[in-house]
Amino acid sequence: MKVITLKVNGHCFVKAVCPSMTLLEFLREELHLTGTKRGCDVGDCGCCTVLLDGKPILSCLLPVIEAEGCEVVTIEGISECRLHPVQEAMVxxxxxxxxxxxxxxxxxxxxxxxxxxxxxxxxxxxCVSGTLCRCTGYTKIETAFLEAAKKMEHGDNP
Amino acid sequence: MMPSFAYERPRSLEELGKLLENLEAGSFLFSAGATDVISGLKSHPQSYPKTLISLTALSELKGVRLLEKNRLSIGALTKLSEIAENALILKQAAVVAQTAAKIASPQIRNRATIAGNILVNNRCSYFNQSRHNRLVHQFCFKAGGDICHLIPAAREGHSPLCRARFVSDLAPVLLLLRATLQLWGPDGYRKISLEDFYTPDGIRRNNLKSGEIITAIETDLSCAKNVTYEKLRIRNTLDFPSVGVAVMLNVTESMELAVCYTGVNTHPVLIKLSDDRKNGKAMIQAACDQAKKSAQPLRQDHFPPSYRKEMIAVLIHQNLQKLGWKND
Structure with a gap:
């Protein structure tokens, strides 16, 4: 076990972790942030995407110990109280x-x-090419992102 | 969760050297971006290391800079997304940036490193399977078993032969840029040209010794503008190349044509031709013929072997078109 410090959704966590634990397992099982999904677990589907220091990465392929000192943002942390314009547009x-x-x-x-x-x-x-969606056929997701861009341009910020 | 292993993250090569003194060969595994390593470990439980050594804190392995004699040095830890956006690489060797930008998916490029792509494990439709699938069939040579599901002649009793295909996108491009690898090991630094680095064995794959790591990749920039890369894959994202072809065309007093393809054999195949009489058409035909002759595709990809073989020549021509070559 090793003790690591990392920031998740703005909160600092100091936890003892096993080196073979992935960031995905840490988020879901230690912090109970189950918004990040476990799909294929080998880096094919992209469902476990989180932002590590602002960039999307696959949390199933990253030992949590490698995220030491980094800042992680999950779906739970992108906005407070209301939906993010991207979420609104997707709905x-x-x-x-x-x-x-x-x-x-x-x-x-x-x-x-x-x-x-x-x-x-x-x-x-x-941007969506690394995440599999088997329902929508991507078209509506693409439209939603473009709509969200318009919303944010008009001052609707999270 | 994966079975437990010890974890080390040395802060300098000196520290790494001391660490390696106390570790047995084969008991440890290096990781940088960890994308290929962790996905490999998850489906290949018998390959678990006792110790995982993370190289991510080694500052000696970082940075992109111009060297003397028109050479460019790219640190081994440079991430693929950084390569795709690096101003120096875009200016001096755009083909490297463009190739890096088309590897895997955006999320993977944000972690995966250039050295990781050079060392990416060979793939085979019988090896790259889930643990359950492997337990139902027998483990193949590459997975530590004593059978090859792909080539019946290599079954039990014969010497282990692995034909898992080589899938690095950057290797063919770097080969045409006459890249050399700067290696560091317990015995100190050494250099090896990328051409001498790979071996035709799908299990051993390259001439890296135990405890050795790549610290930097040095490329020659003199012909960088004359190199392009094209690949075939099922989807335009994520997939490893079913076939990838890099072409270098240099027309001065004589004509120089080099082709390197990946995704088919167990190692990248390099074909070099030159002609003083500048008979381009004949040279291109010769390159296509040589490529076709040397290609040994097997049933280990979505596309059938014969199709992938034919596609090498098609991709050579696509590259030549991009390089401004006109057929008459």
């Missing part, structure tokens, strides 16, 4: 069906709009 556009990929998709969208406030369709496609 409005019907971009959520079974919902299993949704937390990952939203985090991809949040990162995209943070780095590219006016994304092109190609940038949106590239």
């Amino acid at each position: 409005e556009q019907g971009a959520i069906q079974c919902g299993f990929c949704t937390p990952a998709m939203v985090l991809n969208g949040v990162h995209l709009l943070g780095t590219h406030p006016r994304p092109t369709v190609d940038q949106v496609k590239e």
Whole structure:
């Protein structure tokens, strides 16, 4: 066991962890943040995406010990009290069906709009390309991201 | 959860050297971006190391800089997403940045490193399976068993032969840029050209000795503008290349053509041709013929072997088109 310090959704945690524990297991089983989903668990599906120091990564492939000193943002931490514009747009556009990929998709969208406030369709496609959605066919998710960009441009910020 | 292992994160190569003195060969595993290592461990439980050594804190392995004699050094820990956006690489060797930008998915590129891509494990549809699938079938040579599901002739009793295919995207590009690897091991630094680095054995894969790591990749920039890379994969994201082809075309007093393909054989295959008479058409045909002759695709990918073999020539021509070559 090793003691590590890391920040999750703005809160600092000091925990003793086993080196073979992944960040995904840490989030779900130690912190009970079950919004981050466990899909394939080998890096194929992208459902376990979280933001590590602001960039989307796969939490199933990262030993939590490697996240020592880093800042993690999960779906629970992207906004307080209300929905993030990306989430709102996804609800409005019907971009959520079974919902299993949704937390990952939203985090991809949040990162995209943070780095590219006016994304092109190609940038949106590239952004969702690492996360599998077997329900929506991606079109509505892409529309939702573009709509969210418009919302945020008009001052609707989380 | 994965079975437990010890974890070390040395802060310098000196510290790593001391650490390795007390570890048995084969009992430890290096990791940097951890994407290939952890996904491999999850489906390959018998390969668990006693110790996982994280290289992420080694500052000696970081940074991109220009060297003398028109060479570029890329630190082994440089992430693929950093390579794709690095201004120096984009200016001096855009093909490396463009290739890195098309590897795997955005999430993986944010962790995976250049050295990790050079060392990425070979793949086979019988090896890259879940633990349950492997337990039902027998473990193959690569998984530590004594059978090859792919080649009946290599069954029990024969010498272990593994034909898992090589899938690195960056290796063919770096080979055409005459890259050399700077290695560090318990015996100190050494350099090896990428051309001498890979072996045709799908299990051993390369000439890295136990305890050795890549610290930097040095590439030659003199022909970097004349190199392009194209690949075939089922989806335009995430998948490893079913076939990937890099081409270098250099026309000066003589004509130089080099082709390197990946995703088919157990190692990247490099074909070099030069012609003083500048008979381009014949040279390209010769390159395609040599590629076709050397390619040994097997049933270990979504695309059938014969199709992947044919696609090498198609991708050579696509690359040549990108390089501005006109066929007449």
